[in-house]
Amino acid sequence: MTEPVYIAGVGMTPFDRHQTVTSRELFGQAAREAFADADLPPDVVEEVFVGNFMGEVGENQGHMGPMLAKAAGVTAPATRVESACASSGVAVRHGVNRIRHGADAVLVGGTERMTHLSTPDATAGLAGAADALWEVNAGLTFPGAYALMANAYFDAYGGDREDLAHIAVKNHEHALPNDLAQFQQGIDVTDVLEAPTVSEPFGLYDCSPISDGGSAALLVSESFIEEHGLDPTVAITGTGQGTDHLSLAERASLTETPAARRAAEAAYDDAGIGPDAIDVAEVHDCFTIAEALALEALGLYEPGEALGAARQGETHRSGRLPTNLSGGLKAKGHPVGATGGAQISELTKLLRGDHVNSDAIPDATTGVTHNAGGTVASAVVHVLEVVT
């Protein structure tokens, strides 16, 4: 096991419709919260990695690394990381690796502004995460791609729309008390089943919303906490990343996500644990089926067995494996480039005990984040553990 990378502070904006707020300000707000949470000034930062997916589409803005660093009040080498919806998860991973290679303090996170776009334009922007030649040219949308996987999953293992609906209902319930969540409203299975159809079998409530938001975390080394007399509660002890074909059709399987499985295996190996050690999970439920696919890739369920987990209450806050206590992408919101960083922020608070839903996991010591890009052509997994 390698040296832990300590999480000195975290921050995120509410995920919501911030139509007039620029992505730079969203990240700046999240970063300021992370500095305040850590009680450290911006000038401790030695490097910055920030995730963003569609700045060119949404704001006609490229070259975002330095812009976002300055929005955080930081003058340090800064790099934007783009890996679709896994952008800021990968940014976190870059930060972890940078600390392990000698840096003492690295600012990571992500930002995305989307709600000022029309739904068709946002849909077109998100489709950029798919294969432009072989999928987008065929009319495949992002919901459509996951819908292809859901229908293949139904064929292989059984299950139906009602199983998916329970995932949405559960995550909306988890988001109810979370003031950072976009949807603090309960829904029931009938609401999900009767919502307008997007791409069969998905209705509107099977899909994460279009959101704006920023996220940040200040990662520090062991020597840094000793030098500054810090006593952080949570550290990242494992990191893993996986890659697969961009086009779903070229994958070995339409019902599994091998990139996430490889990322999980690497992260567990890095942390020196197995999936049986996981007490709580924040996973990439961009669509309801995605939560089931994630739990299976993480080794928390066998293939074909996670679809019914929400329906059976196992992933509910009262169940054996509380999943997406933040509300997940489904109800917390999904400003794509900020999502992976927000998972780190929310899981850190959950494990520290200062999240509104921490009472669901009073004895939890180990959690996992799963952040996916596209139809999981990119995946990044982190293990977080209570270290004090």
Next chain:
Amino acid sequence: MTETAVHDGYDDFLDAVEAGEPYYLEGPDGNGWLPPRAVNPETGDDDLEPQPLPETGTIETTTTTHVGTPSFADDTPYVVAVVAFGPVRVTGQVRDRDPGAVDHGMTVSLAVDRTETTGERILVFEPV
């Protein structure tokens, strides 16, 4: 990129489908890939050889899309399918069949059609 941009490999493939001579690239392991591919994506070896695509394929999964991108706004609802032609899967739209009557396992052939919205070429599957 302009409206007249040509994508080597992709447009060559559509031309070949229209000419009735679709092909794929096969590696020594029997895996098949759509062009453009200079190397085998699983091994990195430049050992791919063009092979004729089977005339019919089998639908593996579908979805009927009701909310499309702006480029397909006038095409909705439409059925997207992933179809296996031997060792190669192709993503396209199912034509000439009511969306409710498209079944997984159905045998289809590959063709090129135009979209309603933009008139761009698109790969389509026709039940046989």
